[in-house]
Amino acid sequence: MKPEDIMRLKELLPTSLGSAEIREQIARDILRRSVFSARMECARHLAAIRDAVTQMLEGKIERGEAERLLLRSLAALGHPTEGESLTDPASERRLKLILDTQCQMAESVARLSQQTEAVVHEFPGWELCRVGERRLPRKDWLARWNLAGRSVGWEGAVDHPIYGDELAYGFLALKSSPIWQALGDGVGGFVDALGNPFPPFCYSSGMAWLDADRETCERFGLDVAAAEPPTGESLSPAEEEIREAALKVGFDL
Amino acid sequence: MNLKIQITDFGKLSALLRVVKPAGRRRLYTIGTYAAGDLVRRHVRTLSFQRHATASRLGAQPTGHFDISRHPVVARVTGDEGEIEIRIPGIGRARHDISLTTPTSRGKKYLTIPEHPAAYGKTVETLRRRGWKIFRPGRAKILLGYRHKGEKPVKLFALAEQAHFRKDPSLLPTDAEIGNAAAAAMAAEIRRVVAR
Numbered sequence: 001m002k003p004e005d006i007m008r009l010k011e012l013l014p015t016s017l018g019s020a021e022i023r024e025q026i027a028r029d030i031l032r033r034s035v036f037s038a039r040m041e042c043a044r045h046l047a048a049i050r051d052a053v054t055q056m057l058e059g060k061i062e063r064g065e066a067e068r069l070l071l072r073s074l075a076a077l078g079h080p081t082e083g084e085s086l087t088d089p090a091s092e093r094r095l096k097l098i099l100d101t102q103c104q105m106a107e108s109v110a111r112l113s114q115q116t117e118a119v120v121h122e123f124p125g126w127e128l129c130r131v132g133e134r135r136l137p138r139k140d141w142l143a144r145w146n147l148a149g150r151s152v153g154w155e156g157a158v159d160h161p162i163y164g165d166e167l168a169y170g171f172l173a174l175k176s177s178p179i180w181q182a183l184g185d186g187v188g189g190f191v192d193a194l195g196n197p198f199p200p201f202c203y204s205s206g207m208a209w210l211d212a213d214r215e216t217c218e219r220f221g222l223d224v225a226a227a228e229p230p231t232g233e234s235l236s237p238a239e240e241e242i243r244e245a246a247l248k249v250g251f252d253l
Numbered sequence: 254m255n256l257k258i259q260i261t262d263f264g265k266l267s268a269l270l271r272v273v274k275p276a277g278r279r280r281l282y283t284i285g286t287y288a289a290g291d292l293v294r295r296h297v298r299t300l301s302f303q304r305h306a307t308a309s310r311l312g313a314q315p316t317g318h319f320d321i322s323r324h325p326v327v328a329r330v331t332g333d334e335g336e337i338e339i340r341i342p343g344i345g346r347a348r349h350d351i352s353l354t355t356p357t358s359r360g361k362k363y364l365t366i367p368e369h370p371a372a373y374g375k376t377v378e379t380l381r382r383r384g385w386k387i388f389r390p391g392r393a394k395i396l397l398g399y400r401h402k403g404e405k406p407v408k409l410f411a412l413a414e415q416a417h418f419r420k421d422p423s424l425l426p427t428d429a430e431i432g433n434a435a436a437a438a439m440a441a442e443i444r445r446v447v448a449r
Binding site: 002003056057058059060061062063064065067068071072075081082090092099100103104106107110114116118119121122123129131132133135199200206207208210211213214235237238239240241242243244245246247248249250251 | 265266268269272273274275276277278279280281283284287288291294295298301302314315316317318320321322323324325327328338339340341342374375376378379382383384438441442443445446447449
């Protein structure tokens, strides 16, 4: 599934609740499938957000253009467009936050949908690392990782950063590790967590996934066999065809 | 921008891809294309920390143009080949020159080139909605603006009828690097299947 398709499928969720209340009162599952914004009760504006994010995901427009479209939408609703605080629907910070979070979520879900057994075999892990610069990057990623890891007994996860420093750590865990949900849950009391087992794990985060290949995972002591979906004794039809062809052409092992 | 992945010049791997039946070929191309997508992501990620020339010159906040967490790299397989779609506006410059001309896709007479930190990554309409008063002084190809009455206007944008961006191959891995990444992942899969 493409990220823009995931975005188009999202329902609109107008709400009068603030961010903390949304987190407490609306099921995570519903939030994951919805376009919402704290204290935004106008479905028409939420639809404008959905359209703008879809166009960004398609690579048709940049964030600056998306911001223009959303300001136009708010102006059409008679909303002032000069606000600067995060609670103001028109503020640059707020619009950036909404656009980035929705794009990042759709991109992550699209990547999860590509995880076939063959892909997971070659790339059994996720490397969580900084992919985008932030003006004030969080400095607590090591603490987040450690607390999440301890909460799941480091199941399928490396208990130390695989590289980096305070601002740009790289963390590694199997795709099947429960550490991703723990990170998304903000284990340890991180209230900015979004509740998803995929990036962005928290608001305005520049940390996202790269794929980690088998060799990297094994080098850091991860049990890659545990990451694979159970396979039968016999080869799948596709694997059988590969084996047959390899024998035919004398593929050099 | 779309990049085709077709393994045609890799000795026995190419020979195997010619004879393998459709399901097997699809599986190999799925893995190879995914690996090529990973290479592209890693490459663009490195760029995202290096390419801030315009923002730095203007003293503006970078827009995160190369932030791969919000610009999808989509890998897919179609029949006998794979394809990676890189959804970063302007990334086509990695393979060819790009010329922007007017009227723009939005019917505008001029392209706006930011000349002030406040204008970087913004449209004229956005700035106006944010309270900027923007005007063109006579026939000069610039836009000046101020926020509050009495403030000295600053040069926000230069106006241009066309802009030319020269090809910059460093924006993406080379075709050879992408092909090698795909081929290596396919070969690993073949080895695994044969050894099972």
